[in-house]
Amino acid sequence: xxxxxxxxxxxxxxxxxxxxxxxxxxxxxxxxxxxxxxxxxxxxxxxxxxxxxxxxxxxxxxxxxxxxxxxxxxxxxxxxxxxxxxxxxxxxxxxxxxxxxxxxxxxxxxxxxxxxxxxxxxxxxxxxxxxxxxxxxxxxxxxxxxxxx
Amino acid sequence: xxxxxxxxxxxxxxxxxxxxxxxxxxxxxxxxxxxxxxxxxxxxxxxxxxxxxxxxxxxxxxxxxxxxxxxxxxxxxxxxxxxxxxxxxxxxxxxxxxxxxxxxxxxxxxxxxxxxxxxxxxxxxxxxxxxxxxxxxxxxxxxxxxxxxxxxxxxxxxxxxxxxxxxx
Numbered sequence: 053x054x055x056x057x058x059x060x061x062x063x064x065x066x067x068x069x070x071x072x073x074x075x076x077x078x079x080x081x082x083x084x085x086x087x088x089x090x091x092x093x094x095x096x097x098x099x100x101x102x103x104x105x106x107x108x109x110x111x112x113x114x115x116x117x118x119x120x121x122x123x124x125x126x127x128x129x130x131x132x133x134x135x136x137x138x139x140x141x142x143x144x145x146x147x148x149x150x151x152x153x154x155x156x157x158x159x160x161x162x163x164x165x166x167x168x169x170x171x172x173x174x175x176x177x178x179x180x181x182x183x184x185x186x187x188x189x190x191x192x193x194x195x196x197x198x199x200x201x
Numbered sequence: 202x203x204x205x206x207x208x209x210x211x212x213x214x215x216x217x218x219x220x221x222x223x224x225x226x227x228x229x230x231x232x233x234x235x236x237x238x239x240x241x242x243x244x245x246x247x248x249x250x251x252x253x254x255x256x257x258x259x260x261x262x263x264x265x266x267x268x269x270x271x272x273x274x275x276x277x278x279x280x281x282x283x284x285x286x287x288x289x290x291x292x293x294x295x296x297x298x299x300x301x302x303x304x305x306x307x308x309x310x311x312x313x314x315x316x317x318x319x320x321x322x323x324x325x326x327x328x329x330x331x332x333x334x335x336x337x338x339x340x341x342x343x344x345x346x347x348x349x350x351x352x353x354x355x356x357x358x359x360x361x362x363x364x365x366x367x368x369x
Contacts, residue, residue: 078212084242087242088227125335155299162303189351
């Protein structure tokens with residue numbers, strides 16, 4: 053490795069550290085909020101939001117997923133329980149999708165890194181597509197089920 | 202330090218102060234829950250630390266060896282199908298919470314990567330390969346396959362929509 057390359061790596065490393073240092077406070081704030089949400093928003097609270105009306109539940113599923121935090125498998129477990137309780141597949145799919153693609157508590161971090169315009173457009177598109185995909189997935193499953201039986 | 206960076210740091214410090222204050226206030230009402238929250242924070246930090254190291258390594262690599270020209274070639278306007286392939290596959294394979302990838306993605310944007318590809322990457326992240334067996338066990342293989350197909354299609358379409366509207 054030539055001294056030039058070593059210097060290049062050193063400068064790049066310092067610049068990267070500086071950039072990461074700038075976002076450290078907001079990053080820690082988001083982690084702190086994730087901890088609070090994990091403890092204070094329980095799966096039981098999420099269950100009580102659904103009322104078996106398809107449109108209402110799809111919108112609630114999207115919203116609940118967006119404010120929930122945690123590992124993706126949690127959304128499958130909650131979704132599985134909701135399915136057993138007779139909640140529609142539209143709502144469960146919307147919940148599973150928005151759980152991963154939308155994040156209310158990480159919005160400030162997204163704003164500060166990408167800027168307002170990108171963040172707003174991306175999140176609006178995510179909401180629309182989450183609802184669209186929830187509907188198309190459930191309708192496709194319905195047709196596939198009809199086709200194979 | 203540029204104005205944008207300085208504002209980002211200031212707003213970050215304000216937000217962190219609010220969160221710390223929230224912890225202090227809630228500690229008086231529900232101390233056990235606050236300890237549980239702190240425990241959850243530590244667990245999360247432990248989980249994301251290795252991924253953060255990878256992101257840091259990739260960012261340093263990006264800053265030292267990959268110039269604007271090659272970013273434009275692989276993820277810019279001239280990237281074509283290859284760009285979509287990289288963004289969608291990268292999203293599916295990326296681990297950890299989405300926000301730890303933000304700094305690297307912004308670095309790519311600054312170097313000329315298309316916004317649409319960044320959006321596609323972020324949406325494709327909803328396919329979690331390690332958790333697919335669990336999803337299959339809960340909802341069946343047909344649901345998992347159909348949902349994964351629509352997620353990739355949705356990520357691609359969102360990217361196309363974003364690319365249609367140029368950056369201001």
